[in-house]
Amino acid sequence: MNGPFLAGDAGALTALMLEMGRKARAAARVLALASPAQKTAALNAAAAALRKAAPAILAANATDLAQARAGGMAAAFIDRLTLSEARIDAIADSVAMIAGLADPVGAVTAEWTQPNGLRIQRVRTPLGVVGVIFESRPNVTADAGALCLKAGNAVILRTGSDALASSMAIHAAMVEGLTEAGLPDAAVQLVPTKDRAAVGAMLGGLDGAIDVIVPRGGKSLVARVQTEARVPVFAHLDGNNHVYVHAQADLGMAEKVLVNAKMRRTGICGAAETLLVDRGIAETALPVLIPALLNAGCAVRGDAMVQAVDGRVTPAGEDDWGTEYLDAIIAAKVVDGLDAAIAHIERWGSHHTDAIITADATAAERFLAEVDSAIVIHNASTQFADGGEFGFGAEIGIATGRMHARGPVGVEQLTSFKYLLHGQGTVRA
Amino acid sequence: MNGPFLAGDAGALTALMLEMGRKARAAARVLALASPAQKTAALNAAAAALRKAAPAILAANATDLAQARAGGMAAAFIDRLTLSEARIDAIADSVAMIAGLADPVGAVTAEWTQPNGLRIQRVRTPLGVVGVIFESRPNVTADAGALCLKAGNAVILRTGSDALASSMAIHAAMVEGLTEAGLPDAAVQLVPTKDRAAVGAMLGGLDGAIDVIVPRGGKSLVARVQTEARVPVFAHLDGNNHVYVHAQADLGMAEKVLVNAKMRRTGICGAAETLLVDRGIAETALPVLIPALLNAGCAVRGDAMVQAVDGRVTPAGEDDWGTEYLDAIIAAKVVDGLDAAIAHIERWGSHHTDAIITADATAAERFLAEVDSAIVIHNASTQFADGGEFGFGAEIGIATGRMHARGPVGVEQLTSFKYLLHGQGTVRA
Numbered sequence: 001m002n003g004p005f006l007a008g009d010a011g012a013l014t015a016l017m018l019e020m021g022r023k024a025r026a027a028a029r030v031l032a033l034a035s036p037a038q039k040t041a042a043l044n045a046a047a048a049a050l051r052k053a054a055p056a057i058l059a060a061n062a063t064d065l066a067q068a069r070a071g072g073m074a075a076a077f078i079d080r081l082t083l084s085e086a087r088i089d090a091i092a093d094s095v096a097m098i099a100g101l102a103d104p105v106g107a108v109t110a111e112w113t114q115p116n117g118l119r120i121q122r123v124r125t126p127l128g129v130v131g132v133i134f135e136s137r138p139n140v141t142a143d144a145g146a147l148c149l150k151a152g153n154a155v156i157l158r159t160g161s162d163a164l165a166s167s168m169a170i171h172a173a174m175v176e177g178l179t180e181a182g183l184p185d186a187a188v189q190l191v192p193t194k195d196r197a198a199v200g201a202m203l204g205g206l207d208g209a210i211d212v213i214v215p216r217g218g219k220s221l222v223a224r225v226q227t228e229a230r231v232p233v234f235a236h237l238d239g240n241n242h243v244y245v246h247a248q249a250d251l252g253m254a255e256k257v258l259v260n261a262k263m264r265r266t267g268i269c270g271a272a273e274t275l276l277v278d279r280g281i282a283e284t285a286l287p288v289l290i291p292a293l294l295n296a297g298c299a300v301r302g303d304a305m306v307q308a309v310d311g312r313v314t315p316a317g318e319d320d321w322g323t324e325y326l327d328a329i330i331a332a333k334v335v336d337g338l339d340a341a342i343a344h345i346e347r348w349g350s351h352h353t354d355a356i357i358t359a360d361a362t363a364a365e366r367f368l369a370e371v372d373s374a375i376v377i378h379n380a381s382t383q384f385a386d387g388g389e390f391g392f393g394a395e396i397g398i399a400t401g402r403m404h405a406r407g408p409v410g411v412e413q414l415t416s417f418k419y420l421l422h423g424q425g426t427v428r429a
Numbered sequence: 430m431n432g433p434f435l436a437g438d439a440g441a442l443t444a445l446m447l448e449m450g451r452k453a454r455a456a457a458r459v460l461a462l463a464s465p466a467q468k469t470a471a472l473n474a475a476a477a478a479l480r481k482a483a484p485a486i487l488a489a490n491a492t493d494l495a496q497a498r499a500g501g502m503a504a505a506f507i508d509r510l511t512l513s514e515a516r517i518d519a520i521a522d523s524v525a526m527i528a529g530l531a532d533p534v535g536a537v538t539a540e541w542t543q544p545n546g547l548r549i550q551r552v553r554t555p556l557g558v559v560g561v562i563f564e565s566r567p568n569v570t571a572d573a574g575a576l577c578l579k580a581g582n583a584v585i586l587r588t589g590s591d592a593l594a595s596s597m598a599i600h601a602a603m604v605e606g607l608t609e610a611g612l613p614d615a616a617v618q619l620v621p622t623k624d625r626a627a628v629g630a631m632l633g634g635l636d637g638a639i640d641v642i643v644p645r646g647g648k649s650l651v652a653r654v655q656t657e658a659r660v661p662v663f664a665h666l667d668g669n670n671h672v673y674v675h676a677q678a679d680l681g682m683a684e685k686v687l688v689n690a691k692m693r694r695t696g697i698c699g700a701a702e703t704l705l706v707d708r709g710i711a712e713t714a715l716p717v718l719i720p721a722l723l724n725a726g727c728a729v730r731g732d733a734m735v736q737a738v739d740g741r742v743t744p745a746g747e748d749d750w751g752t753e754y755l756d757a758i759i760a761a762k763v764v765d766g767l768d769a770a771i772a773h774i775e776r777w778g779s780h781h782t783d784a785i786i787t788a789d790a791t792a793a794e795r796f797l798a799e800v801d802s803a804i805v806i807h808n809a810s811t812q813f814a815d816g817g818e819f820g821f822g823a824e825i826g827i828a829t830g831r832m833h834a835r836g837p838v839g840v841e842q843l844t845s846f847k848y849l850l851h852g853q854g855t856v857r858a
Contacts, residue, residue, distance in 0.1 A: 029775075033799055106798070114820055118809055125801070127831050211831060232661060232832050253854035260856035346458075368849045369535070370462055372554070380547055380852025389857065390848070391543055402556050402640060402845035403661050404833040416831035419819070420797045423809025425682035427689035428818065 010197065017201040020156055021209025023186035024129045028154040030184050032126045036103035038181050043099030043146055046177025050092040050142065053173045057088055060169035061138065068136075068162050081136050081163055091142045091170070094394070098146040101393040104412045105152045119422040124415040126152030128211035131202045132396070133225060135217035136160030141167040144216065145174050145188040147396050151414035154187050156210065158202055160217070161194035168192065199224075205231040214396050214409070219324075234409050236374075236400040238324045238350035239269035241382045244341040244367070245289065246358035247280030253379060254285065254357040255292045260381040261355065263296045267326050269398055270353050270385030274321060275332040276341045277306075282334045293330060303333040321348040338363050342370050349373060351400045353385040374400050374407040439626060446630040449585055450638025452615035453558045457583040459613050461555045465532035467610050472528030472575055475606025479521040479571065482602045486517055489598035490567065497565075497591050510565050510592055520571045520599070523823070527575040530822040533841045534581045548851040553844040555581030557640035560631045561825070562654060564646035565589030570596040573645065574603050574617040576825050580843035583616050585639065587631055589646070590623035597621065628653075634660040643825050643838070648753075663838050665803075665829040667753045667779035668698035670811045673770040673796070674718065675787035676709030682808060683714065683786040684721045689810040690784065692725045696755050698827055699782050699814030703750060704761040705770045706735075711763045722759060732762040750777040767792050771799050778802060780829045782814040803829050803836040 031039075050057070061083040068081055110122040130148045132155060134140040141157055148155035159167040171190040178187050191198045202210060203225060212232045215225040222235050243261050245254045261272035275293075277285050286309045293300055294312050301316035302309075313332075320331035321344070335341045345354050355377035356367040364378040375385050385408070387395025392410030399405045405413040460468075479486070490512040497510055539551040559577045561584060563569040570586055577584035588596040600619040607616050620627045631639060632654060641661045644654040651664050672690050674683045690701035704722075706714050715738045722729055723741050730745035731738075742761075749760035750773070764770045774783050784806035785796040793807040804814050814837070816824025821839030828834045834842040 029801075032801065112820065114818070118813060118818075120819060125831075230659075250854070257852075257854055257856055264857055372458075372461065373847065375848045375850060377850040378852065380850055380855035381857050383857040384547060384850060384852075384855070389543070389547075390549060391541065402554075406846060407848045417835055418802065419804045419836045421804060421806040421809055421813060423686075423807065423813075425679070425686055426809035426813070427686055428693055428810050428812040 013193070013195050013197050014201065016193070017191070017198060017206055018209075020189050020191070021129070021206030024154040024156050024189060025209045027184040027186035028126065028128050031149070031152045031154055031187050032105070034152065034183060036105070038183060039103065039149060039152070040099050042177045042181035042183050043095055043149060044177070045180040046142070046146065046174045047092040047096040047099065049173035049176040050088060050095065050170065053169065054085055054088045057166065057169040057173070058083060058085070060165040063165045064163055071162075073162065077136065081138070081166070083138055083166060087139070091139045094139070095142050095146045098150050098394055098411075101150055101411055103150065104415050109417065116426055117424060118426050121420040121422070122417050123420060124412070125418050127414055127416045128153060129209055130155045130414065131158070131210040131213045131231075132156070133158045133199055133202060133213065133215050133217075133221065134160060135221060136163035137216075138163045138166035138170055140216050141170040141190065142174060143394070144214070144396055145171070147394055147411055148414060149187055151411045153414055154189075156189050156191065156202065158191040158198055161196070164194055200228070203229045203231075216397055232403060234397060234399040234401070234405045234413075236269060236350065236352055236398050239271065239352040239385070239398075240273050240322065240324045240348065240350040241270065241352055241385070242274045242276055242345050242349060242354045243272045243382065244276040244335070244345070244354070244356045245278060245281065245285055246338065246341075246356055246360060246363050247278040248360035248363065249278075249281060249285070249357040250359055251285055251288055255288055257355070257357055257379065257381050258289055259292055259296050261383055262293060262298055262330050263328065264381070264383050266328050268383065268386075270383045271326065272355075272382045273324050273330065274348070275330055276335045276344060277332065278338075278341070279334050279336050286334075290332065297328050299329045301329065301331050305334045306332045324350070338366060342367065345371055345373070352398065353377065353382045355380065355382050374398065442622070442624050442626050443630060445622070446620070446627060446635055447638075449618050449620070450558070450635030453583040453585050453618060454638045456613040456615035457555065457557050460578070460581045460583055460616050461534070463581065463612060465534070467612060468532065468579060468581070469528045471606045471610035471612050472524055472578060473606070474609040475571070475575070475603045476521040476525040476528065478602035478605040479517060479524060479599065482598065483514055483517045486595065486598040486602070487512060487514070489594040492594045493592055500591075502591070506565065510567070510595070512567055512595060516568070520568045523568070524571050524575045527579050527823055530579055530840055532579065533844050538846065545855055546853060547855050550849040550851070551846050552849060553841070554847050556843055556845050557582060558638055559584045559843065560587070560639040560642045560660075561585070562587045562628055562631060562642060562644050562646075562650065563589065564650060565592035566645075567592045567595035567599055569645050570599040570619065571603060572823070573643070573825055574600070576823055576840055577843060578616055580840045582843055583618075585618050585620065585631065587620040587627055590625070593623055629657070632658045632660075645826055661832060663826060663828040663830070663834045663842075665698060665779065665781050665827050668700065668781040668814070668827070669702050669751065669753045669777065669779040670699065670782045670814070671703045671705055671774050671778060671784070672701045672811065673705040673764070673774070673783070673785045674707060674710065674714055675767065675770075675785055675789060675792050676707040677789035677792065678707075678710060678714070678786040679788055680714055680717050684717055686784070686786055686808065686810050687718055688721055688725050690812055691722060691727055691759050692757065693810070693812050695757050697812065697815075699812045700755065701784075701811045702753050702759065703777070704759055705764045705773060706761065707767075707770070708763050708765050715763075719761065726757050728758045730758065730760045734763045735761045753779070767795060771796065774800055774802070781827065782806065782811045784809065784811050803827065
C-alpha cells in the first residue's frame, strides 16, 4: 500500500507533504482556540471509536503482520507490531486517560504587577505543529496524537512502514473523534505512504509548517533525526544511566535501589547501565551488590576489583562505560570518591538520568548540583525517569537537550507561552 | 586588523573557531558550577575595569571611527559606533546593574511530592554556550557578555567588523573581571577577526559547541541567522505591531496610548506600526486619533476613510500593512469589528506585540486569547515590549519563536532546567 499516489514519484510526495503541512498549520490555529471541553470530547470520542473499530483495526493489523512475517522480521519486532482486543482496549484507555488530564493551554504560570500598575501574566499556549516519527508500534499513533491534541497542537504522524495499515485504521478512529467534537480532521494527520522520503521531508520542516519533531524509536532513528532535522527535536539518543554508591551509603538501600534500577525492566531508557562504587565502601559493598545483581540474572562486566568479588564477573572493556545495554547486563567499577564519580558520569554519561545512594546530605547536594543530566536522583531508582512517575499523566518521550523541554515530555512540555499585559491606559515614560 | 592569522585562510579560521567552541564548552562547565557570588564579583570587577580602561577603549574606538569615516559610512552608523566617556560609563553601569540581578541558576521553579514519597524539584540550570552575533554597536559586547555570564552561560561574541577594535578593548576589560574573580577567560570570548566566514561557522554550531544563537541587529542579519543557523535562534525578524481601537474604547485613553505606542521612540521593536480602528467608533475616533498622530509629527498612510479625515493622510498600499517602518510613519485602516481586527493581525502581523484599547472586558479577553503574539496588551502602550519594563532587569533581545524563549529574553530565559528527585530508598513497583 502506497497511499494515493505512485511510489517513487518525488514531485507528488513533496506536494503531498507540503499540503499536509499547510493543513496542519491551519488546524493548529483552530486547535489553539478550541475549548478544553472540545478537546476532551474529541479524545473521549476517539477512545470510543477505537473500541468500536477493533475488528477493522485487527484486520488491518493482520495485513501488516502477514507482510512482516513474509519479510522475515524478528520475533520481538512482530510482537511490537501485533495488536489484540486487549491491546486495542489499552490504547483506548490511554486516549481516555489523556482526555482526563488537566488542559495546559491558558494556564497562568506567572503573574506580577509592575510599579506603574501594569499587570503581567505569562500563560501557556500551544506550540503549534508537532511532527512525530516512530517505528512500527501502532499504539504510538493514538498516544502521540492524543498528547499533542490535548496540548492544542496539530500533529503529523509518520509510522514505521510495517505498521502503516494498522496505523491508518487507528488514525481513522482518531479522526472520527475529532469530527464528532467539531474539530478539524487535520488536527491529527498520518502520512499515508510507505515512501521513506516522507521522513526527509518532515525533517526539513515542510516549509516552516513543523515547529518541533519528536522521534520515537531506537537509536538509529533518533540519531538520524538529530543529525538531519532543520527544526528543534525533543529526544534522547541514549539512556546510559549510572547508580553511584557513595561511601556513606546504606548498603541495604543501595542493594534494593540498584537491583530495581537495573532489573525492574531492562529495556526502558531509565534502566541503570553502569554501577559506580566508592572506594571507601567497596570492600564491604561489592560482596553484597555484585552477587545481588548476578543472582537477579544480570551479567556483570567489571574492573579488576569487581572481578575479584565473584567468578561470574567478566572483564569490562573501555567500550562498556559508554554502552546502553537495554538488557540484563551492567558495567561496574570502583571510583575514587564523589569527584571521580561525577567526572566518570560527565565523561561517559548521556545526560539522561543518574542517581547517588548516600546518607551524606552534603555529598547528595553536590551530586545533584554538579551532575548535568535531565534527571538527577538521590536514594531512589533511575527507573522513575518516566512522565507517568513524575505525575505528568503521560509522556511523548524523554528529552536530554537543554532547549524548551528536558526530562519527561508531557502535555505541559508540549506547550509554549505568551505574555498578557493589562493596563489602565498605561503609557511608557 | 585580522587577528592572529592570515585573512582568507579558511583552514586557520575553521581551526580558530572550533578551538573557541571547545574552550567555550569547557568554560561553560566551570561557570555552571560557579557560585552566585563569584559571578557577581566578576561582573562588578568587569564594570570597574571598563571604567579604568576608558582611555584605551576610546583610543580603539578612534581607530574604528577613522576607518568607518574613510569608508563613507552614514551618520547614524557612525553615531552608533561612537563611544565617549559618558557612553563607557553607561556601559559599565549596565554591567554593574546585571551584576546585581538575582542569580537564576539553582532557583527551584516547581516542587511537588508523589504519593510514593518521591519529592521532585525542577531547578534552573545554565543553557550552556550562547553565540551572539551583532552589528557595530560596541556596547553589546559588554551587555550580552554580562547577561550570558549572569545566567551561567559561556558566550562567543561576534561583533560587526567596523567595531572590532572597540569591542576588543571592551572585551579585554570583561576578561579582566573574569580573571579577578577566578573564572575562566573563555567564559566570554570575542571572535578576534573581521573575516565574515566566522559568522557562517557560528551558525553551523561549531561542532555542537553552541547551544543557541542570538542575533542582535537589523532585519537582514536576523533573516540570515534564521535561515542559515543549524542551532536554535532567539530572535524576532519584525516588530510589525498593531494598536486596535475597539468600538468600546475610551477615546482619551486611545489617543494617549496610541501616540505613546507610535511616537515615544519610533526606532524600537515595540513601536506601533499599524492602527486599526473599529468601524463602530470610526466616525468619532478617526477625527481625534489621526490629527493627534499627524500633530505629533507622524506621517499617516490610510485607507479611504482615514484619508477622508485629514488632507495630510496619504493612501496606504497593500505593502504598508506588512511594513515595520521603525520611523514616524503609521499605516491606518478601519476594520469591521473584533474578528476582522484579529484576522488582520494574523494575516499581516509578526507575532511580536499587539494591543487592544477597549472598556469591554469580554472583547479584551478574546483579543488576549486569540492574538498569537509573544506579547498581547490591553489598554497599554506597545512600547512596554521590553525586558526592563517587564521587571527582568535587562534583556538580550525579544523572541517571537515559540521554542524555549518568547518575548523579552532576560537572564531567566537564558537558562534551562533539570529535575532533582529525592527518595528514601524509593524503588519503582
